[in-house]
Amino acid sequence: MGKNEFLTPKAIANRIKAKGLQKLRWYCQMCQKQCRDENGFKCHCMSESHQRQMEIFGQNPDRIVDGYSEEFESMFLEHMKRSHRFSRIAATVVYNEYIAERHHVHMNSTKWLSLTEFVKYLGRTGKCKVDETPKGWFISYIDNDSETLFKDRMKNKRIRADLVEDEKKEREILKQIERAEQLMPIVENEQEGEKERAEEKEMVGGKVAFALGGGLSKAGGLGIGKEKGEGSRVVFEDAVEGEKEKKRAKHSDGNSVGKSAIEELIKEDERVKERQNRKDYWLVEGIVVKVMSKKLAEKGYYKKKGVVKKVIEKYVGEIEMLDTKHVLRVDQAELETVIPQIGGLVRIVNGAYRGSKAKLLSINTDRYCAKVQIEKGVYDGRVLQAVDYEDICKLV
Numbered sequence: 001m002g003k004n005e006f007l008t009p010k011a012i013a014n015r016i017k018a019k020g021l022q023k024l025r026w027y028c029q030m031c032q033k034q035c036r037d038e039n040g041f042k043c044h045c046m047s048e049s050h051q052r053q054m055e056i057f058g059q060n061p062d063r064i065v066d067g068y069s070e071e072f073e074s075m076f077l078e079h080m081k082r083s084h085r086f087s088r089i090a091a092t093v094v095y096n097e098y099i100a101e102r103h104h105v106h107m108n109s110t111k112w113l114s115l116t117e118f119v120k121y122l123g124r125t126g127k128c129k130v131d132e133t134p135k136g137w138f139i140s141y142i143d144n145d146s147e148t149l150f151k152d153r154m155k156n157k158r159i160r161a162d163l164v165e166d167e168k169k170e171r172e173i174l175k176q177i178e179r180a181e182q183l184m185p186i187v188e189n190e191q192e193g194e195k196e197r198a199e200e201k202e203m204v205g206g207k208v209a210f211a212l213g214g215g216l217s218k219a220g221g222l223g224i225g226k227e228k229g230e231g232s233r234v235v236f237e238d239a240v241e242g243e244k245e246k247k248r249a250k251h252s253d254g255n256s257v258g259k260s261a262i263e264e265l266i267k268e269d270e271r272v273k274e275r276q277n278r279k280d281y282w283l284v285e286g287i288v289v290k291v292m293s294k295k296l297a298e299k300g301y302y303k304k305k306g307v308v309k310k311v312i313e314k315y316v317g318e319i320e321m322l323d324t325k326h327v328l329r330v331d332q333a334e335l336e337t338v339i340p341q342i343g344g345l346v347r348i349v350n351g352a353y354r355g356s357k358a359k360l361l362s363i364n365t366d367r368y369c370a371k372v373q374i375e376k377g378v379y380d381g382r383v384l385q386a387v388d389y390e391d392i393c394k395l396v
Contacts, residue, residue: 026038026040026041027106027108028041028044028045028050028053029068029105029106029108029109030050030053030054030056030057030064030109031044031049031050031053032103065109065110065111066111068105068109068110069110069111069112071105072104072105072106072107072109072110073118075098075104075105076094076095076098076118077122077127077128077141079094079097079098080094080128080139080141081141081143083097084141085141085143086141086312086313086316087140087329088129088131088138088139088140088318088327088328088329089138089139089140090135090136090137090138090139091115091119091136091137091138091139092115092136092137094139095115115137116137119137119139122139123139126142127142127144128140128141128142129142131326131327133326138327140327163355166273166276167378169272170269170273170378170379171378173265173269174378176265177262177265177266180261180262180265181262270352271352273352273353274351274352277350277351277352277353277354277355278350278351278352278354279350279354281314281315281332282332282337282349282350282390282391282393283308283311283314283315283316283317283332283335283349284308284311284347284349284355285308285309285310285311286307286308286347286395286396287307287308287337287338287347287349287393287394287395287396288305288306288307288308288322288338288393288394288395288396289305289306289307289308289317289319289335289336289337289338289393290303290304290305290335290336290337290338291303291304291305291306291319291321291328291330291334291335292334292335292336293330293334296328296330300324301321301326301328304321304322304323305321305322305338306319306320306321306322306328307319307320307322307396309327312329315331315332315333316329316330316331316332317329317330317331317332317335319335337349337389337390337391337392337393337394338393338394339360339363339370339389339392339393339394340360340394340395341360342360342361342362342363343359343360344359344360344394344395345357345358345359345360345375345394345395346358346359346360346370346372346392346393346394346395347392347393347395348372348374348387348391348392349391349392349393350390350391351387351388351391353374353379353384356374356376356377356379357374357375357376357377357395358372358373358374358375358384358392359372359373359375360372360392361373361383364386367386368388368389369386369387369388369389370386370387370389370392371383371384371385371386371387372384372387372392
């Protein structure tokens with residue numbers, strides 16, 4: 001049996017070695033040949049096939065290097081899109097996963113001399129979001145796919161249409177309230193006219209009765225008639241005052257009925273908006289949140305504050321920490337809203353007035369709620385007496 005035949009131990013060992021990754025400096029990209037040691041690479045460089053490939057490379061080196069660079073970049077980004085599309089990960093981890101494929105384009109054949117230069121290039125061109133940390137370079141894939149962008153545009157279009165529909169309904173309700181306020185004086189005047197006519201009838205009937213009483217008294221004697229006349233005047237004055245008090249009471253009742261009707265309309269409007277806008281997700285860009293994940297306590301992020309820079313699939317937030325500027329991806333279940341000082345701006349993140357900006361007026365620590373005043377929009381100036389802490393959050 002020959003020395004290097006197929007089933008000899010040496011041949012089997014060579015095949016096993018060939019399956020694994022070898023050192024990059026002993027790989028020839030032009031010939032796509034991996035050598036196992038320095039001597040083998042030297043022998044390959046002296047071979048006739050390698051010399052022919054180098055002659056081809058010498059004719060147009062820039063074009064060949066650019067071609068390898070484009071292929072390396074496209075394959076690297078394809079791996080990022082397939083394996084780490086929505087995560088922030090160390091660049092070295094992605095590179096090690098990429099080179100695990102034996103027949104990949106090696107970096108020594110591209111225009112980038114190191115992985116750091118390649119990562120910086122991805123950040124400059126906007127293909128990835130790049131962060132430099134004490135633990136190394138971290139990258140996040142930016143999805144610029146036309147299909148994804150189309151889906152995002154359609155989603156934003158639906159959201160805008162829903163907002164327009166909600167604003168239209170709110171405007172209609174406000175118009176109904178205004179019409180009710182305008183009709184209140186007319187109804188009150190009609191009610192007052194009816195009351196006055198009824199009072200006049202009552203008062204006329206009272207005078208006739210008292211006159212008859214006075215005539216009867218004169219028939220009996222002057223002294224008795226005088227006493228009865230004085231008594232009738234006192235009773236009449238008391239009756240007039242009683243009617244005035246009734247009139248004032250009825251007038252105040254009419255106002256209270258009108259106000260209660262408007263308040264009932266406003267409450268019904270709030271109940272409708274509460275059913276529509278109460279969601280199980282509340283994260284939104286531009287608010288300050290507190291990280292409450294005990295798993296991150298070892299890394300020093302527990303109970304630290306950060307700004308929501310991006311919301312991923314409604315429930316996951318990309319948080320930039322205020323003190324370290326590190327970027328984390330945390331589920332909303334492990335986040336908590338932040339309440340600013342009195343007079344600070346907040347965003348209503350859930351409930352009837354979801355999405356509105358407001359000013360914090362006061363807080364109630366016993367009931368865990370706050371009093372806020374909406375700023376800008378359809379409900380500008382409206383004061384909300386009791387909004388739960390979970391439904392408002394500090395704005396940047």
